[in-house]
Amino acid sequence: MRTVIVCVFLGLVIYLLWPGSKELPAQSAPPAAAAVLDFDSPDSTVAVVNKQRPLPADYVPQDLSDAGGVPLRAEAAEAYRQMTAEAAATGVFMSAVSGFRTGDEQDHLYVSYTGSFGQEEADAISARPGHSEHQTGLAVDIANPDGTCALEACFAETLAGSWVASNAQHYGFIIRYPAGAEHLTGYAHEPWHLRYVGTEHARTMHDAGTTLEEFVGLPAAPGY
Ligand SMILES: [Zn+2]
Numbered sequence: 001m002r003t004v005i006v007c008v009f010l011g012l013v014i015y016l017l018w019p020g021s022k023e024l025p026a027q028s029a030p031p032a033a034a035a036v037l038d039f040d041s042p043d044s045t046v047a048v049v050n051k052q053r054p055l056p057a058d059y060v061p062q063d064l065s066d067a068g069g070v071p072l073r074a075e076a077a078e079a080y081r082q083m084t085a086e087a088a089a090t091g092v093f094m095s096a097v098s099g100f101r102t103g104d105e106q107d108h109l110y111v112s113y114t115g116s117f118g119q120e121e122a123d124a125i126s127a128r129p130g131h132s133e134h135q136t137g138l139a140v141d142i143a144n145p146d147g148t149c150a151l152e153a154c155f156a157e158t159l160a161g162s163w164v165a166s167n168a169q170h171y172g173f174i175i176r177y178p179a180g181a182e183h184l185t186g187y188a189h190e191p192w193h194l195r196y197v198g199t200e201h202a203r204t205m206h207d208a209g210t211t212l213e214e215f216v217g218l219p220a221a222p223g224y
Pocket residue numbers: 098134139140141192193194
């Protein structure tokens with residue numbers, strides 16, 4: 001009996017140690033690291049705020065910096081300053097008219113629009129408090145220095161408007177509410193509203209012609 005046990009043991013040892021005695025299944029290559037896009041955290045540069053996704057009412061980014069006279073998150077402000085400097089070097093000038101807005105400021109703006117135009121129109125042109133991307137500190141409204149077509153669709157055809165449509169992605173900005181995407185973003189074309197997402201993502205979205213919602217895989221947010 002002991003001989004049998006020793007023989008089985010030795011056999012096992014030889015099996016385990018014998019070179020090539022165990023064919024391991026071919027290893028498949030590990031899957032490429034899936035891009036993890038954090039669109040939930042308010043501090044994320046790909047945070048998605050829309051009519052379905054509010055920010056905490058009291059959210060205020062902690063790294064605001066000056067971008068042409070308006071506050072933006074430091075990274076976005078740096079990119080904005082670089083973009084406007086390089087645009088200016090080619091003879092295209094733009095000014096920042098609105099950057100970070102607190103939840104309270106958005107509240108006042110929305111209430112004033114509602115009083116002037118009624119709720120339906122106010123919802124089409126302004127966000128309800130907590131739902132404005134401006135509260136992230138990553139969105140900036142720009143204008144031509146002479147105010148031509150300021151906050152109007154025709155801004156797209158002006159010098160500044162056409163320049164950002166073609167070049168803003170190289171500085172990390174997208175046209176957040178592009179033409180023909182109201183059913184996805186909840187907003188009509190706003191060629192003046194730039195959103196910072198970083199150069200890699202901005203170039204991808206620009207080249208593919210996708211909205212931020214589509215890019216991160218979120219459902220459309222046409223309304224509240
Ligand atoms: Zn805006």
